[in-house]
Amino acid sequence: MDRYNKITNKNNREIxxxxxxxxxxxxxxxxxYIDDNSLNEEExxxxNKEVLKNITGEFKVLEVINSGSCFEIPKETLNDIKKIIQEKNIEKLFLESHWCYKNRLDEMREFFGIPIIxxxxxxxxxxxxxxxxLNKNANFKTPEEVKENFQSVCLLIGVKGQTKEMIKRDIDIVLKNFDYATLNVFVNNTTDVKRDEELVQWFVEEYKYLNSYDNIEVLYNNTDFGVGD
Structure with a gap:
């Protein structure tokens, strides 16, 4: 399992x-993805301490991801991240959160004391x-509701049951409303959800121009950020 990488093609940062x-x-x-979770806090x-040792602060930007939300990272690890941010003079942080934590995001901003995307x-x-x-349990009705709290959204692309019209609408919403976005092309895994190959091929051709957008990152494989398995 790769757990550290430098992203240098867009939005240079360590992850x-x-x-x-x-x-x-x-x-x-x-x-x-949640199979990476654990109940053993010591483990x-x-x-995480070993992974965090890799951070150099080279780009002054750090992205922290986990198999859930940043609020599920142990307190000791959060303290370790904060210490590294201060030692390495990191100026901007990317974190992930589920919709259910939308009213708690400022807790992280106050804790780390630097701008967070x-x-x-x-x-x-x-x-x-x-x-x-998709059983996401994210019960917002409009993009504006999301935009109030989040600066970056992740879309899932190429799942059976999706349509071209659905994907077009999603991408239009992202381009008009959000500073950053990650488009994840679905790769078959151990779940019952399946990839729609025809839809994926259409997307790859139709939206190849997004590869030139600095604020849009398209992951054609789920390890394109250089982390994961």
Whole structure:
């Protein structure tokens, strides 16, 4: 499992994939990422300390991801991150959060004391598909609700049941409303959700121009950030 990398093609930054406690929701139909979770705090903290040793502060920007939300990272690890931010003069932080924590984001801003870009996996702005098919449990109705709290959204692309029109609408919403976005092309995993190859091929061709957008990152494989397995 690769847990540290430097991203140098867009938004130069260091990225770490940390272990954490179980995801607060943990029931998304497409996600087996939560298998990286643990209840053994000593084990989590020990591994995370080793991963965090890699951070140099080279770009003054750090992204911290885990198999859930930043609020599930142990307190000791959060303290370790804060110490590294101060020692390495890191000026900006990217963190992930589930929709259910939307009213607690300022806790992290106050704790770390530097600007934070919060990412959220909305997967799609189609409310029925997001909640009834993907089982995301993110019950917002409009992009404006998301924009009030999050600066970056993650979309899921190429799942059976999606349509071209749905994807077009999602991308239009992202381009008009958000400073950053990650588009995750779905890769078959251990869940029952399946990739739509025809839809993926259409997306790759139709939206290849997004590769030139500095604020849009398209992950054609789920390890394109250089972390994960």
């Amino acid at each position: 770490v994939l940390l272990k954490s406690f179980p995801c607060v929701w943990g029931k998304c139909s497409f996600c087996d 989590i903290v020990k591994l 919060f990412k959220i996996g909305v997967e799609t702005f189609d409310n029925n598909f997001r909640n009834l098919v």
